Amino acid sequence: MDDYPEMLAIVRALARYLRANPNSSDTAEGIATWWFREHSVVDGRALMDALDWMRERGLLEMLSANSTGDRYRCIASAEQLDGVLSELSRRRLT
Incomplete structure (x- = not known):
């Protein structure tokens, strides 16, 4: 993950x-x-990868809708989001 700064x-x-x-x-x-x-x-690919990364960690869920497309919704608590932000602040981002 560290080698994908855009995501x-x-x-x-x-x-x-x-x-x-x-x-x-x-x-x-x-x-x-x-x-x-x-x-x-x-970047569309990096956005999709980021959404997938967050889904895999239980931070987002994807709701399928044929008429409007898949929608993403937050299911994380404020504390979980703070944890992600804390973890990412320790990493070098470009």
Whole structure:
């Protein structure tokens, strides 16, 4: 994971966003557009990898919807998100 700084930076940004907006839910496209307004471009592959990384750790869940696409929703507690942020703060991110 340390050799994938783009994905780690997105995980960090997602954890911060979800810490401030715990009831957020959106598609990957919506996340790239609305949750990352400050960034001009979010790498789509790195975003999907970050979403998968967070799902594998029980921080997000994916809700399938045929009409609107898969939606991602936070299921982590504030403490879990703080733990991710703490772990990532100890890693070197570009």
